[in-house]
Amino acid sequence: MNKDHFYPPFGFLAPEPHLTAYESSRVVILPIPYDATTTARAGTREGPAAIIHASQDLESYDLTLGFDTSRHGIHTLPDLAPHSDSPGAMVDRIGGAVSDLLDDGKFVVTLGGEHTVAVGAVRAHLRRYPDLSVLAIDAHADVRDEYLDSRDNHACPLRRIAEACPVVQVGMRSASPDQLEFIRERGLTFLTPAAYRALPGGPADVVQKLSPNVYVDIDLDGIDPSQMAAVGTPEPGGLFWDEVIELLTALAEGKRIVGFDLVELAPDCGPPACAALAARLAQRLIGLALGPPLSS
Numbered sequence: 376m377n378k379d380h381f382y383p384p385f386g387f388l389a390p391e392p393h394l395t396a397y398e399s400s401r402v403v404i405l406p407i408p409y410d411a412t413t414t415a416r417a418g419t420r421e422g423p424a425a426i427i428h429a430s431q432d433l434e435s436y437d438l439t440l441g442f443d444t445s446r447h448g449i450h451t452l453p454d455l456a457p458h459s460d461s462p463g464a465m466v467d468r469i470g471g472a473v474s475d476l477l478d479d480g481k482f483v484v485t486l487g488g489e490h491t492v493a494v495g496a497v498r499a500h501l502r503r504y505p506d507l508s509v510l511a512i513d514a515h516a517d518v519r520d521e522y523l524d525s526r527d528n529h530a531c532p533l534r535r536i537a538e539a540c541p542v543v544q545v546g547m548r549s550a551s552p553d554q555l556e557f558i559r560e561r562g563l564t565f566l567t568p569a570a571y572r573a574l575p576g577g578p579a580d581v582v583q584k585l586s587p588n589v590y591v592d593i594d595l596d597g598i599d600p601s602q603m604a605a606v607g608t609p610e611p612g613g614l615f616w617d618e619v620i621e622l623l624t625a626l627a628e629g630k631r632i633v634g635f636d637l638v639e640l641a642p643d644c645g646p647p648a649c650a651a652l653a654a655r656l657a658q659r660l661i662g663l664a665l666g667p668p669l670s671s
């Protein structure tokens with residue numbers, strides 16, 4: 376059998392086979408196709424596979440950063456199975472899985488799935504980095520205390536995260552009065568795209584509000600629907616790719632990115648370009664967080 380006649384094994388960015396072993400990989404991709412509490416259009420369970428598929432067709436060389444991201448070693452795990460008892464039980468399962476990966480020294484990339492999965496990933500990172508803060512990008516405030524009889528509905532994740540550690544959110548353009556009251560009472564920074572663009576210091580004003588170790592939670596609906604239509608709850612007037620990259624680049628220059636998630640991609644709700652955007656965003660964030668690979 377001539378191995379040169381076959382594509383590399385399936386995995387994020389399709390690294391050369393010698394760059395995919397778990398033990399030697401710096402990065403682990405954790406796909407969580409969990410889609411249980413979404414209330415508008417469903418479909419986020421297809422998100423992780425769509426992102427990984429789209430990544431097969433990307434250059435593993437990041438032209439902007441100037442290195443081959445896959446040379447960090449990228450191991451793509453099988454899907455994390457859903458816990459069908461309750462969303463809270465699923466959050467606990469995710470927290471346990473991510474903690475195990477962090478204990479192994481891995482940089483964990485969590486691919487949702489609905490936004491709820493971020494709560495488990497953040498809790499695991501907080502156990503490892505007690506000073507953790509979270510930079511969230513989202514169209515929705517997502518700080519409801521509960522929704523449809525669950526505190527772990529996908530309308531609640533930033534409430535659960537804000538109860539655990541400091542959070543700064545950028546991109547908000549949908550919130551109820553009681554959610555705005557919670558944000559005001561707690562003195563949280565939740566910025567509409569207009570407020571973000573008006574910051575006198577630009578992205579640096581966001582970065583300086585965060586602790587040294589930062590987890591990035593990206594609900595893809597924070598991005599404008601013209602570039603990211605494939606979400607269940609799109610909102611007009613969002614952030615654009617260049618703005619998101621500018622913010623994340625400033626973050627990487629000022630703080631340490633210790634982990635991230637991309638959630639809420641519902642590929643059937645939009646064109647295939649959306650999964651490609653998500654895959655490129657994941658690649659860029661890995662590169663920004665880890666810098667150039669030693670071996671490149």
Ligand SMILES: [Mn+2]
Binds near residue numbers: 513514515594596
């Ligand atoms: Mn959202």
